[in-house]
Amino acid sequence: MQGLGIKARQAGTEISRADTGRKNLALLKIAEALDSRRDMLVAENAKDLDAGRANGLDAASLDRLTLSPKAIQTMIDGLQQVAALPDPVGEISGLNYRPSGIQVGQMRVPLGVIGIIYESRPNVTVDAAALCLKAGNACILRGGSESIHSNRAIAACIADGLAAAGLPGAAVQVVETTDREAVGELITMDRYVDVIVPRGGKSLIERISKQATIPVIKHLDGICHVYIDDSADIDKAVRIAVNAKTHRYGVCNAMETLLVAESIAGQVLPVLAEEYRQKGVELRGCPKTCSLLPSANRATEEDWGTEYLAPILSIKIVAGLDEAISHINRYGSQHTDAIVTENYTLARRFLREVDSSSVMVNASTRFADGFEYGLGAEIGISTDKLHARGPVGLTGLTTLKFIVLGDGHIRQ
Amino acid sequence: MQGLGIKARQAGTEISRADTGRKNLALLKIAEALDSRRDMLVAENAKDLDAGRANGLDAASLDRLTLSPKAIQTMIDGLQQVAALPDPVGEISGLNYRPSGIQVGQMRVPLGVIGIIYESRPNVTVDAAALCLKAGNACILRGGSESIHSNRAIAACIADGLAAAGLPGAAVQVVETTDREAVGELITMDRYVDVIVPRGGKSLIERISKQATIPVIKHLDGICHVYIDDSADIDKAVRIAVNAKTHRYGVCNAMETLLVAESIAGQVLPVLAEEYRQKGVELRGCPKTCSLLPSANRATEEDWGTEYLAPILSIKIVAGLDEAISHINRYGSQHTDAIVTENYTLARRFLREVDSSSVMVNASTRFADGFEYGLGAEIGISTDKLHARGPVGLTGLTTLKFIVLGDGHIRQ
Numbered sequence: 001m002q003g004l005g006i007k008a009r010q011a012g013t014e015i016s017r018a019d020t021g022r023k024n025l026a027l028l029k030i031a032e033a034l035d036s037r038r039d040m041l042v043a044e045n046a047k048d049l050d051a052g053r054a055n056g057l058d059a060a061s062l063d064r065l066t067l068s069p070k071a072i073q074t075m076i077d078g079l080q081q082v083a084a085l086p087d088p089v090g091e092i093s094g095l096n097y098r099p100s101g102i103q104v105g106q107m108r109v110p111l112g113v114i115g116i117i118y119e120s121r122p123n124v125t126v127d128a129a130a131l132c133l134k135a136g137n138a139c140i141l142r143g144g145s146e147s148i149h150s151n152r153a154i155a156a157c158i159a160d161g162l163a164a165a166g167l168p169g170a171a172v173q174v175v176e177t178t179d180r181e182a183v184g185e186l187i188t189m190d191r192y193v194d195v196i197v198p199r200g201g202k203s204l205i206e207r208i209s210k211q212a213t214i215p216v217i218k219h220l221d222g223i224c225h226v227y228i229d230d231s232a233d234i235d236k237a238v239r240i241a242v243n244a245k246t247h248r249y250g251v252c253n254a255m256e257t258l259l260v261a262e263s264i265a266g267q268v269l270p271v272l273a274e275e276y277r278q279k280g281v282e283l284r285g286c287p288k289t290c291s292l293l294p295s296a297n298r299a300t301e302e303d304w305g306t307e308y309l310a311p312i313l314s315i316k317i318v319a320g321l322d323e324a325i326s327h328i329n330r331y332g333s334q335h336t337d338a339i340v341t342e343n344y345t346l347a348r349r350f351l352r353e354v355d356s357s358s359v360m361v362n363a364s365t366r367f368a369d370g371f372e373y374g375l376g377a378e379i380g381i382s383t384d385k386l387h388a389r390g391p392v393g394l395t396g397l398t399t400l401k402f403i404v405l406g407d408g409h410i411r412q
Numbered sequence: 413m414q415g416l417g418i419k420a421r422q423a424g425t426e427i428s429r430a431d432t433g434r435k436n437l438a439l440l441k442i443a444e445a446l447d448s449r450r451d452m453l454v455a456e457n458a459k460d461l462d463a464g465r466a467n468g469l470d471a472a473s474l475d476r477l478t479l480s481p482k483a484i485q486t487m488i489d490g491l492q493q494v495a496a497l498p499d500p501v502g503e504i505s506g507l508n509y510r511p512s513g514i515q516v517g518q519m520r521v522p523l524g525v526i527g528i529i530y531e532s533r534p535n536v537t538v539d540a541a542a543l544c545l546k547a548g549n550a551c552i553l554r555g556g557s558e559s560i561h562s563n564r565a566i567a568a569c570i571a572d573g574l575a576a577a578g579l580p581g582a583a584v585q586v587v588e589t590t591d592r593e594a595v596g597e598l599i600t601m602d603r604y605v606d607v608i609v610p611r612g613g614k615s616l617i618e619r620i621s622k623q624a625t626i627p628v629i630k631h632l633d634g635i636c637h638v639y640i641d642d643s644a645d646i647d648k649a650v651r652i653a654v655n656a657k658t659h660r661y662g663v664c665n666a667m668e669t670l671l672v673a674e675s676i677a678g679q680v681l682p683v684l685a686e687e688y689r690q691k692g693v694e695l696r697g698c699p700k701t702c703s704l705l706p707s708a709n710r711a712t713e714e715d716w717g718t719e720y721l722a723p724i725l726s727i728k729i730v731a732g733l734d735e736a737i738s739h740i741n742r743y744g745s746q747h748t749d750a751i752v753t754e755n756y757t758l759a760r761r762f763l764r765e766v767d768s769s770s771v772m773v774n775a776s777t778r779f780a781d782g783f784e785y786g787l788g789a790e791i792g793i794s795t796d797k798l799h800a801r802g803p804v805g806l807t808g809l810t811t812l813k814f815i816v817l818g819d820g821h822i823r824q
Contacts (some may be wrong), residue, residue: 375611411655
């Protein structure tokens with residue numbers, strides 16, 4: 001692992017200076033390599049799938065592990081999309097003259113070397129490499145051990161693309177060992193790695209954050225709320241509350257708790273309950289909710305702090321905005337929370353006072369996503385406050401340095 | 413300490429929502445309280461000074477500990493300056509319509525609760541409190557134990573100012589115990605503290621970073637370089653190299669190593685050597701430097717990585733830009749590095765390729781400073797890459813959340 005670190009550091013310096021055209025060429029050449037070696041990718045992936053089946057991987061895991069023709073095409077499209085994004089590196093902002101006569105501004109620069117630890121999802125190997133490369137960073141990728149053959153095959157394509165563009169192969173290194181100790185080493189190599197991005201379950205991320213001696217961009221849970229205010233438009237409220245819960249269940253930006261203002265609950269909840277019944281969503285409500293909706297089970301204290309990632313929804317009737325905000329700040333995970341309201345003043349307060357990475361008015365929490373936000377692609381969604389918060393795109397993989405231009409200026 | 417943490421968290425929520433006028437009023441009221449209680453401040457400070465003298469504190473430490481009339485006035489002026497700065501909180505940027513119809517932008521928001529650990533410099537108590545308050549954060553301040561009476565007196569003035577503005581007193585809490593274990597507790601209270609800013613010597617900061625379970629905004633050493641390129645203007649080169657080394661010795665943005673292109677060394681080094689001789693600066697050179705300057709001692713390998721903070725300068729003659737950049741990237745501390753050149757292409761390369769928090773062309777490294785950069789004030793200079801890099805002003809004490817505005821929009 002130390003050897004990978006040393007090589008990554010050297011490659012990071014080279015890639016940080018590579019011009020935009022060369023980085024884009026590498027991305028397109030990697031896409032070409034994937035395109036021309038589809039059979040090899042499928043064959044290598046089959047080895048992982050066979051082993052996965054033999055080891056009793058569940059259907060969802062096997063699905064994520066599969067490099068179907070469509071999945072390969074999505075990786076190729078992704079590379080082309082990242083190539084088409086503007087290069088964030090070198091952008092100079094705020095360059096202004098100061099009273100002393102110097103000009104001071106900031107230049108966007110790569111972070112250096114990024115370590116990414118993820119589950120057995122081979123497509124992440126390409127997505128993560130593409131974003132790191134475009135942002136001028138070297139990366140060390142450590143995917144789940146069940147995807148080792150697929151990752152090696154993808155790594156070969158990446159190496160070909162880098163070579164074709166004249167960039168160092170060590171700019172993207174895939175850890176080829178399935179040894180678990182490799183992760184422990186990766187997250188403590190502070191001399192060679194500048195930031196760790198873990199992707200996966202909450203327990204994995206918590207363990208990595210605890211053990212890492214390198215800064216970690218974390219993505220913990222998404223306990224997202226929609227609050228239907230008493231001045232909400234009922235149609236919008238129903239549309240948003242249905243979409244936020246049922247568009248997809250297993251995603252971090254799905255709504256887990258619905259808060260409803262008391263004076264509008266009688267109008268909106270029965271309509272919603274019927275929608276949820278049709279979709280097979282189990283409802284768990286506060287006592288007031290249960291008296292309004294005979295179909296709802298009683299929610300326990302634990303429900304308010306649970307990320308179901310399933311067709312289950314907890315519902316609480318609140319007095320108004322203040323109770324909604326304090327519930328969100330107490331039980332939420334600072335991920336994504338939305339208000340449905342036509343009231344200007346309450347919308348303005350909700351936006352300012354809810355301390356979450358995404359705060360929304362009259363929109364579904366499902367929009368919390370790098371593509372939807374126009375970041376082009378995302379390496380994850382950060383629930384941290386420092387550095388990057390919310391969906392992390394190319395900009396989140398860079399930092400700013402100050403630049404000073406003078407003409408022989410000295411400090412008085 | 414846990415009690416302080418709980419109170420800080422509550423106060424942080426209140427202060428994050430306080431409007432600009434109220435925060436500015438608090439700053440001005442704190443200034444008034446300091447102004448009207450100068451005698452009390454001097455009397456309490458005298459207790460610390462007496463104890464310090466009895467305990468054999470050195471002259472420099474006693475100097476930093478002293479609340480002279482001028483030091484008190486500087487604190488008052490600082491509060492008024494911070495009140496006059498624009499409020500960073502709530503600023504919305506990049507709010508654009510997306511193809512889906514939603515508007516997406518970012519809002520600048522406070523970090524939450526900031527823990528600041530610093531040496532026995534009572535003026536830092538006011539400076540740090542003012543910046544945290546203006547940026548909408550609660551703070552817990554832990555100054556050196558030698559300044560305990562001074563800090564308590566200042567804390568009383570801060571409490572008065574907060575009360576006069578109707579803000580919670582717990583928005584600024586000064587740790588009143590001199591117990592060393594309090595620091596260990598403060599840096600591991602991740603439930604209540606969002607970020608730690610240590611100010612002080614390198615060993616203190618390294619220890620805190622190692623033990624903290626909370627993100628730390630670090631300021632380690634400043635091994636700053638000036639590189640005199642062969643196309644430098646000799647007058648500018650001499651002016652900058654003299655200022656960068658001799659303007660002040662004990663500061664992190666002073667030059668510690670001078671790099672000179674071989675072809676210009678014979679012209680510039682003898683002139684510089686005479687200037688340094690007059691100022692009493694000891695020179696330690698590479699072999700080529702020593703053969704050019706009989707007054708120079710031989711530099712050892714250790715010299716290139718040493719932050720002298722003293723009238724000592726190491727000098728190395730290099731072949732050109734490439735060797736200068738690799739020397740800086742190898743031995744420097746990524747703090748502040750400058751090139752002196754009239755060559756456009758080399759200036760452009762130096763700006764992009766030197767990986768330091770401040771990179772300068774034809775200006776003295778001494779400009780690396782929050783006031784000089786127009787940040788208004790600084791809480792420190794970060795040598796980290798993530799979140800805040802270089803001088804950290806109000807913006808560095810905030811973060812960005814995404815805001816989404818819709819009109820009943822749902823994800824398709």
